[in-house]
Every structure is written in structure tokens, then in C-alpha cells.
Amino acid sequence: MATNDTAQRNRFSDTFGYASGRAATKVVGKMTPYVQEFIQNAPFVIQASADADGNCDASPKGGKPGFVKVLDEKHLVFPDVAGNKLFQTYQNLDSNSHIGLLFLIPGVNDVVRVNGRVTIVDQEELEKMDVEVALFEIDERSHHLQGIVIEVDESYTHCPRALKFSDLWNPETISANIAERPIADR
Helix, strand or coil, rough: CCCCHHHHHHHHHHCCCCCCCCCHHEEEEECHHHHHHHHHCCCEEEEEECCCCCEEEEEEEEEECCEEEEEEEEEEEEEECCCCCCCCCHHHHHHHEEEEEECCCCCCCCCCEEEEEEEEHHHHHHHHCCCCCCCCEEECCCCEEEEEEEEEEEEEEEEEHHHHHHHCCCCCHHHHHHHHCCCCCC
């Protein structure tokens, strides 16, 4: 962690208190077996990046569980399926190789966080790593364009409070939203 980050974290900790117990030790420089298993079972991830000037982007990504491939305790492969061709994340990663990932499994009140640095790889490199398209819905754009290999700087499970606060996985709310959208179609 950079010195300025440490100073900021200490300023906030001095004001609001310090982490203790499990929270104080859960951030580690590799993926634990639990984190690896969680990622292998996660069909949804939010990918966050920023360019060299700090302009941020967060992008939802999904596929069949295991679409993000765990190589070992320090590395992931994250394929890019053809999409809207805006490439905001890749433009950011071109100038700032840091990335943050939030992995979610529907109905599970845990979140796995992974932060690291990426190397952009082409479609041929994905094929060498045996990365296959793993989607629930296949269409004419269902192929890999490129991908990223992530070297993990830190990973950890995040407490379920935000998911509980939002009641995100409540089946009654989900059913009601499916039956009648709370917002207009776009």
C-alpha cells in the first residue's frame, strides 16, 4: 500500500476506529481456498478500473460459474466476451493496470473482493489457457475478443451487511420485480 494510502487510512481509522478481530486480518496477498471456490461458483462480477487520471468505470460481467478462471492462488483469467465495443475498462487498463473485482453468487450473503494488476491478453492466448466461452445465453456475439490475466495483490471476503441492508436476495422482492418492473423499460 502506498504511503499516502496508509496516511489516509490512518486518518480515517484515527477518527472512526481501527479494524479488529477477523476484519483486521482478512485482507491477504493471495486467494484463499474459500475465495477460489467462491470465484469458481460466481456467475456475476463487477469489474472496476480507473484511467491514469483517476476517471473510474465499473462494469457488470456475467457468465456460467467459472467463467472467470482461477489459475492458482495468485492469478485469474478474465475473458472479454464481445459486447458494446465501448472498451472503457480496457482503455483504463491500458494506462493503469490496477483493477478491483466484486464477485457475487445469487442468494449468498457474501461478497468476494479481489484487487490486482492486469496483463491484457489476446484471443490466441486465451485459447492456449483453455478458456472457453461459458454463458447461459448464446448469441452471434458470444465469442472472446481478448482477456486479462490478473495478478492478485489482495483478496478477501466482504461482510454481508450491504446485502442484508438492501435485502437484495429477498425472493418475494425478486418475484414482485419480475411480475411488475418497478421502473419503466428503456
